[in-house]
Amino acid sequence: MTDLPAGYRALDAKALANYLAELKPVALRLGGSPQSWSIEEVGDGNLNLVFKVHGPAGGVIVKQALPYVRLVGEAWPLPLSRAHYEHMALSGQRRLTGALVPEIYHYDERLALIVMELLEPHIIMRRGMIAGTVYPKFADEISTFLAETLFHTSDLALTADVKKAMIGAFSGNTALCKITEDLIFTDPYRIAKLNRWTRPQLDPYAERFRGDGDLKVAISRLKLKFLSSAEAMLHGDLHTGSVMLTAEDTRVIDPEFAFMGPMGFDIGAVLANFLISFFSQAGHEEGPGARDSYREWILETFTSIWEGFAAKFLALWETQAKGDAYPSDLFQGPLGVARLAGERQAYMQRLWADTVGFAAAKMIRRILGLAHNIDLEWIKDADMRARCEARVLTLARDMMVNSGDYPTPQSIVAAARHFDQWQPPLGG
Ligand code: ADP
Ligand code: MG
DSSP, X not given: OOOOOTTOOOOOHHHHHHHHHTOHHHHHHHOSOGGGOEEEEOOOSSSOEEEEEEXXXXXXXXXXXXXXXXXXXXXXXXXXXXXXXXXXXXXXXXXXXXXXXXXXXXXXXXXXXXXXXXXXXOEEHHHHHHTTOOOTTHHHHHHHHHHHHHHHTSTTTSOHHHHHHHHHHHTTTHHHHHHHHHHTTTGGGSOOTTOOOSTTTTHHHHHHHHTOHHHHHHHHHHHHHHHHOOOEEEOSOOSGGXXXXXXXXXXXXXXXXXXXXXXXXXXXXXXXXXXXXXHHGGGTSSSTTTTHHHHHHHHHHHHHHHHHHHHHHHHHHHHHOOSSSSOGGGGOHHXXXXXXXXXXXXXXXXXXXXXHHHHHHHHHHHHHSSOOOHHHHTOOSHHHHHHHHHHHHHHHHHHHHTGGGOOSHHHHHHHHHHHHTOOOOOOO
């Protein structure tokens, strides 16, 4: 590797202990001597090294980027600069949302390394939902996260100079954006080496999607929006594997895909993962119907996430619109106020339509593309898994191509209930 910055080296447990011992506030937080610290590499993600460090007084997480994709190895290089963007996004999200993301204790640009708050006893949300765990506060907390991070980094809140500086600051995260552009917006709709799906059961679906002109137009419109609409700072990978939580406390982690993009991409990511979880329940329940009340919670939460987001976003717009968009001079007097109120509703309707499309894109990529979700992957019976996946695909295809048929979250909930009862034909 020739392009490694001077001073970069991937740390092992021993090197990490020596490194942390020199960071006085971190060493104090851990307590005791470096010899007494336990260090465990826990990265279950695809890209980076993640160490959990415990000392007698407390713990920290250390996340270090590697110059390649961890899952694949050196054959797939990936820039270390992703740690820079992750740190920048995490700092911004921390400022905007308080404790909805981990606290940062230390950042080392040369080592592409972040030392942050150890979330304990939090677990990855996806795993909790596979186990059927209800999270009563999640809809409220994630809708706050979305409203605060998206509103305050948009032209509704920022003056044009500040907004353009943000676009500049994130514009170098091209390698991570390219992963999304390929794996979400392109590969599932063409023959691509990295694609995989449950075979032979889903062969007819994969083939049909590759020949579906309406679908290819719809995904290409979404890709264009992803490429060109710098609406707000996105997390960029906001699935239920990027949330760690308990019944009491929700945290969003892992914003290395952050960039200035279309808001519906983040909102859609959360909603897509709720729909995937909904359809996967048939593969996890003890017997048919055993998870019915859990299914209800998922669908109620699905609706509450959008409704909570919309209410909070509109409230911010009404009270904190300091940006250059919609100049107040143009909307004076009762008529102007009414006109602006109507326009806000139209804006939210457009954002909802984007959200539906991006959610659909995220659902399809998890079934026909490279990276799958354990919600579905852990269903051992391949026919059962394929039935769940075919339901996800069929709803997602309709959401993307006929998005006008889904003007509200309730309309998607109704369709999800319908498709959950449907017995899809399988190939093979
Ligand atoms: P990657 O970008 O490689 O996917 P993640 O940031 O998703 O890495 O972290 C990988 C795993 O490490 C998470 O799934 C989680 O289990 C653990 N992890 C990451 N950050 C924390 C944290 N702050 N506290 C506790 N565990 C964490
Ligand atoms: Mg990641």
